[in-house]
Amino acid sequence: MLLRLLLLAVLGGVALTLAPGVAQAQPEESTASEQVSGTLQTNLSGPIEGVEVVVTDDGGDEVDTVETDENGRWVVPLPGPGQYTVTIDEEGLPEGVVLTGENTRTVTVDAGRNQGVIIALSDGSTGAGGGTVRWVQLFVEGLRFGLLIAMAAVGLSLIFGTTGLTNFAHGELVTIGAIAAWFINVQGGVPLIPAALIAMVIGAGVGALNELAIWRPLRRRGTGLIAALVISIGLSMLLRYLYQIIFGGRSEAYADYRGQRAVDYGLFRMTDADLASIVIALAVLVLVAVMLQRTKIGKAMRAVADNRDLAASSGINVNRVILVVWMMGGALAALGGVLLGLSDEVQWDMGFRLLLLMFAGVTLGGLGTAYGALVGSIVVGVFVQMSTLVVPNDIKYVGGLLLLIVILIVRPQGILGSRVRVG
Template sequence: MITGIRLGPRVRLATLLLAVIALTLGFVIGSGALSASASTVPASTAPAPSPTPTSDFTNTLTINGILRDGDNVVEGAEVTVEGGGFSETATSDDSGRWAVVVPEKGEYTVTLNVDSLPDGVELRDPDRSSATVGADEWQTNTITRSFPLGVDTRTTTGFFEQFLQRLAAGLNFGLLIALAAIGITLIFGTTGLNNFAHGEMVTFGAIVAWVTAVLLGVNIFIAMLVALILGGVFGYLNDWLLWKPLRRKGVKLVQAMIVSIGLAIALRYLYLFFIDGKTKTMNVGLSDAVVLGPVRITTGSIISMVISVVVLVLVGLFLTRTRIGKATRAVSDNPSLAAASGIDVDRIIRIVWVLSGALAALAGVMLALYRQVSWDMGFQVLLLMFAAVTLGGLGSAYGALVGSLVVGLFVELSTLFIPPDLKYAAALVVLIVVLLVRPQGILGRKERIG
């Protein structure tokens, strides 16, 4: 609690409601994970005293993985784990996942039964049908082992085909970054705050969608709507409980930024407490591959891109055609002048927080479909969001969109020339180069110094 701030009845009530929501969320996640584990493992193959391979408990050592042939999952393939007198075979399910609980730490040999692969599916490298994995020091007690299947399109297709494939992936990734980055730039424009907890707002949306769509079995589009609404509520509570009291107390921006870092760490480990450290897959039936000429893309990516474009257009119309949008731009340009002209600055800031929370949550859902759900997924892309905002021009919503597309495209296209592990670093190099040439960003305005 910040010294000098007295919590009124509404704040106490809101805090109590948040605690109840958090406990309920934890109960739903835990019970859903237990029921999922019980339903995916036949009783005849699971020893009574041992947890099932799909258990979400972290007190077991699990060797697991996912089998894919390009964008298609491989079902019915057998994987054997052996070591220290232990031997057990797992079969990949309809999501391509397999898992084996091992009894103790040590080295195990993981072997893919090539004869069990479906017709037309084969190992990319026949000599890689087995590998040795060590089950010793691992935070989540889970070791993942995957086997490359199918044809390696990166080496068998021409440069132009690879360019188009990376271009589509970069456009999709850039639109996802843009959804979240616009919230960052709106908050900065109206309050001057660099919110380092924005990544956790993205994670919040992904977790809500995973709980709603996967654990509760609700349609994914309804889950998106639920995440969008709860994300807006989350943004509202952020401002009401924390940032508005700090503004009234006159807390400087540097101190407020440090508070946002502390909030980000607290939320991140709260998510870890509730969903543990294992990644979660959004198995919602949107992983089918669609072939558009030389480009292979999943239905989930196509839907994600369409929704992102529609939402970004609506946000642009909101900022340019509505009274609240024009008031938001006025507050961003000059808060004091906006207040003198009769604009309720606090109300506009509250609306900006709601909009930013909703957009961040929606971006989290799209990112979960693009990748997987994890407790730190928002933190992993936070630096890219700040890079996009800085590249486009701080405080400019359209600059955030342009910067996000530049970052997304460069991240994916750079893998044509450099190892994929360096693609994020390459995007930050571009940021440095652009700022050396144009310090205000692509769409930023020059400011007088001194």
């Protein structure tokens, strides 16, 4: 209850500070529980405006017809869950832009879900046929995606290392960062960079609240790790649907950096926002590595992760170290959510959808090691993106989990994990 009140107070308070005229500048969104949405854009043409999109139900009856806006976005509210077909008017595409597949997509929409629909377009800028430019492009995209996974996975790994907790609610720390930044940026009129910093503070606060209100009392009572795991699953569901109540089931973009065109870097193309994401993620992860190696609190974190009882007998305040780990993990997850929202837009369950990949990165790199989480997450991100060379884009996340299975069969302790764990 305390956690619910804090979230409602923080996010609701931000919404109440709405600057006059800001909301009117945003396109009106439907409050329908189920929607289909998407964005039409290419590297050269950027966002494509004025293309007609028709949505029909499984009986062939038309639900609605809309046109893409100035950011290439379109949204169609649905009468309920079910199977729907999305059709793009090819004649409305600009000259030189063509569909790389069919102009229709059939999707299944669950209750309360905003289902994104991807329509693949080509403007001749990436070399059809999967040549050198194609795999370089996917490698760069995978590197960016892997770094974003690593941002969140480092905290998840440190929490496991210091407490032994497998935290299934960690994805909700990613989501709260993205949602808080969206409220502050879009409805509060604050530029995205300071909004992201405020979101990191909120993420750190929620992480601290998790530790002080839930996990520390449970540890004092001697709650087992299996029971704690079940509690984390329940907490994940509670927070996730609380986010849906506060934010809604729609997909939203930040007010800044909308509709950017990709810049040609020779072998690959990338928007300035994606490039900034890579630079920020690299800088933050390097700072985390330096902190773990050079600072007193960083060394204490590694000592507690290695052997908590021995660290306590050496005079380390274990509870304080665990609190700092939760705060740092929450801040990093929140920043990862903000950066992910730049490319994938903000949704109420975005952290949950990233959770399995975070676990894959942590397990692949070695449980309980921050550096293992970094290496494993980058491997997973690159593999997931590059797997689209041979598998459909819709099932690319499966490749990351298959990679996890193969690596664990060959090396069960992970890439950087220890074969035998002391303590």
